[in-house]
Amino acid sequence: MAVHTLIISLVLLLPVLLFLLKRKAKDRREQKQLPPSPPALPILGNLHQIGAIPHSSFWQLSKKYGPILLLHLGRIPVLLVSSAEAAREVLKVHDLACCSRPQLTGSRKLTYNFLDIGFSPYSENWREMRKITVLELFSPKRVQSFRFIREEEVAYLMDLITQSAVSAAPVDLGEKIFSLTGSILFRMSFGKSLRGSNLDLKKLVHEVETVLGGFTANEYFPYVGWILDMITRIDAKVEKVFKKIDSVFQQVVNDHLKPGRTEKHQDIIDVLLATQRGQTDQEETIQQKKDRIKAVLLNIFLGGIDTTAITVLWAMTELVRKPRLMKKAQDEIRNCVGKKGRVTEDDLDQLQYLKMVVKETLRLHPPAPLLIPRETMFPCKIGGYDINPKTIIQINVWAIARDPKYWKNPEEFFPERFADNSVDLKGQNFEFLPFGSGRRGCPAVLMGVITTELLLANLLYCFDWKVPDGMKEEDIDMEEEVGVSLTVGKKTPLLLVPVCYLQ
Numbered sequence: 203m204a205v206h207t208l209i210i211s212l213v214l215l216l217p218v219l220l221f222l223l224k225r226k227a228k229d230r231r232e233q234k235q236l237p238p239s240p241p242a243l244p245i246l247g248n249l250h251q252i253g254a255i256p257h258s259s260f261w262q263l264s265k266k267y268g269p270i271l272l273l274h275l276g277r278i279p280v281l282l283v284s285s286a287e288a289a290r291e292v293l294k295v296h297d298l299a300c301c302s303r304p305q306l307t308g309s310r311k312l313t314y315n316f317l318d319i320g321f322s323p324y325s326e327n328w329r330e331m332r333k334i335t336v337l338e339l340f341s342p343k344r345v346q347s348f349r350f351i352r353e354e355e356v357a358y359l360m361d362l363i364t365q366s367a368v369s370a371a372p373v374d375l376g377e378k379i380f381s382l383t384g385s386i387l388f389r390m391s392f393g394k395s396l397r398g399s400n401l402d403l404k405k406l407v408h409e410v411e412t413v414l415g416g417f418t419a420n421e422y423f424p425y426v427g428w429i430l431d432m433i434t435r436i437d438a439k440v441e442k443v444f445k446k447i448d449s450v451f452q453q454v455v456n457d458h459l460k461p462g463r464t465e466k467h468q469d470i471i472d473v474l475l476a477t478q479r480g481q482t483d484q485e486e487t488i489q490q491k492k493d494r495i496k497a498v499l500l501n502i503f504l505g506g507i508d509t510t511a512i513t514v515l516w517a518m519t520e521l522v523r524k525p526r527l528m529k530k531a532q533d534e535i536r537n538c539v540g541k542k543g544r545v546t547e548d549d550l551d552q553l554q555y556l557k558m559v560v561k562e563t564l565r566l567h568p569p570a571p572l573l574i575p576r577e578t579m580f581p582c583k584i585g586g587y588d589i590n591p592k593t594i595i596q597i598n599v600w601a602i603a604r605d606p607k608y609w610k611n612p613e614e615f616f617p618e619r620f621a622d623n624s625v626d627l628k629g630q631n632f633e634f635l636p637f638g639s640g641r642r643g644c645p646a647v648l649m650g651v652i653t654t655e656l657l658l659a660n661l662l663y664c665f666d667w668k669v670p671d672g673m674k675e676e677d678i679d680m681e682e683e684v685g686v687s688l689t690v691g692k693k694t695p696l697l698l699v700p701v702c703y704l705q
């Protein structure tokens with residue numbers, strides 16, 4: 203049986219082999235100066251060289267073969283970029299040529315055929331949605347309008363942790379932080395609280411990210427991959443995740459459309475409905491309009507919950523391992539806030555060391571270490587190499603932020619490195635790109651940074667943190683999550699015992 207399957211697979215894979223050979227010959231004919239590629243296997247290409255933590259194995263490859271590399275993942279050409287200079291060429295010099303997104307099966311389904319912002323290829327729809335996002339959804343004024351939600355939710359979490367502090371019980375900090383960022387995004391988007399609902403948000407976000415982060419076998423191996431996809435029932439898995447998330451979104455959108463709804467405070471769905479009312483496109487049906495709103499909600503959930511939670515969790519992990527830095531951050535906050543009881547957003551401007559801690563965390567632990575994959579729309583030259591259209595580009599911002607060429611003692615967590623340099627988070631310093639850059643850069647930097655700073659500041663202000671009995675600070679595990687996902691978090695839970703600062 204096994205031999206039969208092998209023979210059938212080889213026969214079926216033959217066309218792919220021929221396709222690859224033909225393409226190679228064509229490139230040679232056209233005398234293109236292609237980037238270097240590590241040795242590849244027939245059919246698989248370089249797939250076997252990707253380990254359990256892709257950004258880390260890509261880093262090893264780039265150390266060996268250079269900062270601009272062309273991989274072949276099955277039939278998919280992937281340009282791997284691992285230097286600030288090359289990142290600048292992609293994200294600034296050739297931003298237009300490189301600003302599309304690959305149209306993969308999973309993202310197509312979950313984004314209602316690319317009606318969203320984050321996964322949509324470059325198109326009129328994307329330009330329109332991006333404009334709405336920047337001007338309406340995440341403008342400084344709108345971010346400010348959600349301030350009361352952030353402050354109320356952070357206060358609720360601090361009260362919850364205080365209860366654990368009273369009983370000196372360890373808390374799973376990652377779990378608490380995730381539930382907080384989830385609650386903020388839930389209220390901001392839907393206008394109602396997540397509390398009391400039986401939705402397992404963490405599981406759902408993880409399932410969605412896995413679908414969006416992966417390729418199907420058919421994408422790697424045209425003509426034959428569908429057999430593997432059939433065996434692994436990938437379509438059914440995607441469909442299941444889609445149904446789950448769609449039913450959540452459909453219900454809240456319908457609630458917003460009920461006649462007589464009175465809105466005390468405009469949430470994201472209200473804003474999106476208002477922008478759609480202003481549009482005159484008669485062709486679009488009501489269902490299409492709803493789909494567009496749901497697609498954007500998907501982006502907001504994915505873009506906002508995990509990224510912010512991962513950042514705060516790594517910041518706490520790094521600080522607990524370095525008590526001297528933890529104390530320095532706490533002293534700054536406590537001196538500034540006094541006995542007020544909570545850090546508010548008005549205090550954040552004065553917390554310069556806290557800001558350095560956040561930057562240093564994003565340098566060593568960017569939540570999206572390879573950004574979101576881009577795709578070239580037309581030919582361009584990067585680093586003097588010819589890049590074909592329809593090449594996927596992965597920018598390894600994780601590796602760039604550890605390059606000794608730009609960073610002294612790059613592996614060390616040392617927030618002070620940001621004290622006297624002007625490197626900021628806005629995507630103009632290509633050695634530091636946790637939010638990406640250019641046309642497809644994160645449109646919600648302000649919102650991400652404020653939420654991160656407010657939560658971290660309150661965790662540091664309200665509590666001292668101890669490792670559980672029998673453990674030492676240096677025992678805390680620093681491993682990253684394994685697997686295919688757009689974001690990468692901490693692999694093991696961070697269990698800490700809170701001690702109240704103000705009794």
Ligand code: HEM
Nearest residue numbers: 320501505506509570573574637638639642643644646650
């Ligand atoms: C610490 C927090 C955050 C980090 C580190 C982060 C990081 C990123 C990164 C790396 C990208 C891809 C950029 C590229 O491909 O060049 C991105 C895109 C995006 N982010 Fe964020 N993000 C954060 C917070 C948020 C929040 C709070 C939201 C929304 C509520 C959000 C919404 C989006 C959207 C919609 C995109 C897609 C943009 C496009 O393709 O045009 N992000 N983000």
